[in-house]
Ligand SMILES: [Zn+2]
């Protein structure tokens with residue numbers, strides 16, 4: 290039996306599952322735990338609830354699939370989240386590293402009428418300010434910046450992880466979606482990108498560079514696994 294309304298917590302999980310699906314990563318409890326930086330038991334319990342409420346099914350090998358209802362709910366909440374973020378940055382002028390948590394709060398309470406008005410207000414913007422497509426299905430495939438070889442040309446496509454600490458960090462170092470540049474150097478401590486336009490030089494830890502999707506020429510192969518954890522500068526990152 291499918292519940293009419295997903296709870297806020299269920300919607301958060303549906304969003305993460307949808308992102309895994311979009312990124313062509315395995316929809317499993319382990320990947321949800323990594324993506325949300327939560328413990329396995331916490332995730333296990335919520336996955337069970339999503340199954341009971343009719344949003345997902347689980348195969349014997351633990352692979353998760355959406356039911357029709359689950360997929361519809363997930364697409365709706367993902368679309369709203371990204372639309373709200375774009376509205377907050379473009380229309381209200383809020384910096385892009387401060388809109389994710391606001392969108393998390395607003396997305397659960399939005400009426401179709403408000404959604405329509407917001408869509409009209411953002412003009413022809415196609416993505417959230419972090420590069421995720423507002424219309425699910427329009428994602429451009431990228432590779433992690435951490436995998437790109439020195440000398441390659443890169444265009445920053447997307448920040449895959451929208452945790453605000455990480456977004457504040459990315460903004461502070463001067464990286465933004467749409468930026469073009471050249472991979473200047475890469476070693477165990479840092480990944481350095483030189484911007485094409487303004488001589489900007491951006492340095493990231495390899496761990497942070499794993500969360501940044503780019504188009505690269507030449508391009509390394511597409512990845513199919515999620516990094517275990519995120520390391521910001523020298524401090525461990527968690528949420
Ligand atoms: Zn977000």
Ligand SMILES: [Zn+2]
Nearest residue numbers: 374417418419
């Ligand atoms: Zn976003």
